[in-house]
């Protein structure tokens with residue numbers, strides 16, 4: 621057995637029924653040889669079920685050498701498809717040149733970082749099914765107007781349809797984590813581009829939520845925004861009241877105002 625290591629966020633799922641529900645949540649219909657990357661397989665509770673699915677071309681990435689050795693020994697058919705390393709820095713293109721899906725019981729300490737990587741790779745990451753800390757799951761899936769709506773909600777929902785599927789209690793893990801868990805599914809939406817500069821959009825969203833109790837007018841004051849924004853109704857709202865589309869319109873209004881100011 622692999623001894624769980626806290627610093628790697630290792631909480632091994634003990635309950636086969638929950639592992640089945642997670643694997644079933646991944647959409648693999650309508651295609652054969654669906655490229656799927658499992659992040660953090662550990663001792664393979666999900667891996668075993670994924671390998672049973674004939675239509676999946678499964679690769680796994682695991683940072684823990686001891687787990688890698690365990691997987692190699694118990695799942696010889698995974699040979700050559702076990703990648704020892706850090707998902708956050710790996711080159712996924714070397715494994716899947718085209719589109720692929722992600723599944724995993726994520727290491728909770730890096731789940732937000734995993735999603736920032738997903739965002740960078742969104743043209744290739746079609747779907748994500750994962751277990752993570754319930755608090756982060758709720759945030760990712762929250763709509764505007766909800767008090768947990770935040771940076772990850774806006775940035776991910778700009779590109780993905782996010783669904784909160786079910787909750788999982790600590791008792792089904794070894795060792796039990798201190799927090800509740802949840803399983804979510806993200807599916808790429810129809811959007812192909814933002815109608816504004818993307819880096820600017822991200823920066824506005826981040827800065828707005830850094831002062832989430834303030835109106836945008838106050839939260840973004842330090843940016844010395846063009847005067848044309850003074851009359852914009854959105855500026856009197858708080859960030860959690862803005863939909864993804866509102867944040868896009870706001871960024872566009874800022875860009876247009878700056879262009880006018882430059883002339």
Ligand code: SAH
Nearest residue numbers: 631632633660661662683684706707725727
């Ligand atoms: N899927 C297993 C293990 C989940 S625990 C189960 O459900 O039981 C999270 C796993 O992610 C651990 O095996 C841990 O070693 C691995 N891990 C942690 N950081 C990682 C990283 N940066 N890249 C890849 N795997 C990582």
